[in-house]
Amino acid sequence: MKLIQELNRSIILNMIREYGPISRSEIAERNGISPSTVAAAVTDLMKERFVYEAGTGNSKGGRKPIMLRFSPDNHYILGVSITNSNVTFAEMNMEAIIRRKSISNIDHLDNQMVIPHLLNLLEKFICKCPTDKECKGISVIVPGIVDTSKGIIHLNTNINLKDVRLKEMIEERFKITTWVENDTNAIVLAEKKFGKYNMYNNLLFVTIGEGVGAGIIMNESIFRGGRGDAGEFGHTSIDRDGIRCDCGNIGCLENYVSWSAVHSRIVSLISKGRSTEMADAVQNNIALITPAVFRNAVMKGDSLATDIMTEVADYLSVGIVNLIHLFNPELIIIGGSIGQDNEVLIQKIDSYVRKHALTVFIENLKIYPTTLGEDTELVGAGSILLQDLFLFSLSSDAGIYR
Numbered sequence: 001m002k003l004i005q006e007l008n009r010s011i012i013l014n015m016i017r018e019y020g021p022i023s024r025s026e027i028a029e030r031n032g033i034s035p036s037t038v039a040a041a042v043t044d045l046m047k048e049r050f051v052y053e054a055g056t057g058n059s060k061g062g063r064k065p066i067m068l069r070f071s072p073d074n075h076y077i078l079g080v081s082i083t084n085s086n087v088t089f090a091e092m093n094m095e096a097i098i099r100r101k102s103i104s105n106i107d108h109l110d111n112q113m114v115i116p117h118l119l120n121l122l123e124k125f126i127c128k129c130p131t132d133k134e135c136k137g138i139s140v141i142v143p144g145i146v147d148t149s150k151g152i153i154h155l156n157t158n159i160n161l162k163d164v165r166l167k168e169m170i171e172e173r174f175k176i177t178t179w180v181e182n183d184t185n186a187i188v189l190a191e192k193k194f195g196k197y198n199m200y201n202n203l204l205f206v207t208i209g210e211g212v213g214a215g216i217i218m219n220e221s222i223f224r225g226g227r228g229d230a231g232e233f234g235h236t237s238i239d240r241d242g243i244r245c246d247c248g249n250i251g252c253l254e255n256y257v258s259w260s261a262v263h264s265r266i267v268s269l270i271s272k273g274r275s276t277e278m279a280d281a282v283q284n285n286i287a288l289i290t291p292a293v294f295r296n297a298v299m300k301g302d303s304l305a306t307d308i309m310t311e312v313a314d315y316l317s318v319g320i321v322n323l324i325h326l327f328n329p330e331l332i333i334i335g336g337s338i339g340q341d342n343e344v345l346i347q348k349i350d351s352y353v354r355k356h357a358l359t360v361f362i363e364n365l366k367i368y369p370t371t372l373g374e375d376t377e378l379v380g381a382g383s384i385l386l387q388d389l390f391l392f393s394l395s396s397d398a399g400i401y402r
Helices: 002-019 024-031 035-047 111-127 166-174 183-193 259-271 277-281 291-299 303-327 343-356 373-390
Strands: 051-056 066-070 075-082 086-092 098-105 134-142 145-147 152-156 161-164 178-182 203-208 212-218 331-335 366-369
Touching: 002 024, 002 035, 002 066, 002 373, 024 035, 024 066, 035 051, 075 111, 075 373, 086 111, 086 373, 098 111, 098 373, 111 161, 111 166, 134 166, 134 183, 134 373, 145 178, 152 166, 166 178, 178 183, 178 373, 183 203, 183 212, 183 331, 183 373, 203 303, 212 303, 259 291, 259 303, 277 291, 277 303, 291 303, 291 343, 303 331, 303 343, 331 343, 343 366
Parallel strands: 075 134, 134 178, 203 331, 331 366
Antiparallel strands: 051 066, 075 086, 086 098, 145 152, 152 161, 203 212
């Protein structure tokens, strides 16, 4: 009975969050439960400062109903994004709006020091968090193979993380409930709940940056596969005679389109005498060329940048056609440090897909850019935690447990 009450309370809270201002009676009517059940849950939520009364609504006869609203700023959550080169921390309200963040570089660290360093940085960040507001949890996202139920990073080949029990480590040290999730799963959830694509029920998020991955929502649920490892798009083979990957496979997509591959190609072509405005932009210190510099050069029509982007698009499109044939999505979202705000890349992918994918799969398919901006990963981290806290479904209607 207590479990059912907790489930109903979370769903009632989410209904107030999504549909407020809303009255107690409307919550009861929408879900077919007794007004007393709603009233008890609302009383608890008000005591905990999740909900407040916001005036009266229109009467349908009798007293005007008292309207309820969600209060997102009386509590906070902590989001942590680990990439191959940085770890970013954010203090967010209960709508995944960032109040404060901090970025630290980790690519200078020995791999064995990454997690100890992460924990020390997290402690320093927590020390500056509000003392008068309750932290509802810590959510960590990371590339690689993650067991979300146990909070274990099973494998990240780029920073050599293997079987790291990160959830256990954080909870033991900070006594705060912690979630650990694959980064692309988190981002596709964020696009669905906080981005502009909530009308789609089957969507893929493809990230192209330090690594390559895919987050998949099928039939309004994150698709994780049998062990929770689905979405390792970067480790699908596109060349049986190609480059050997750190994962042990040969010809992995990631080795042709990730930022390290792109940057190596840029350096190689410049060393062979190709001119490019990218070199001018960094005063000929080509080690300083970033994905943003590369994307900007592509948008300006720089010849070298355009040639490389065409190669990237060709390789990536082959893989995306395979994803389309496997999952039949309604929408593919392109993001990551190379894919973000890159209309040239999206147009090239779209053109290739229209020519090579089966017609029946692409009749209504859309290929769009990410909508969450530079803080995509952090909003993704927040989304994972909030999904469990609010028990929000990925459809528009929530159901009450009885």
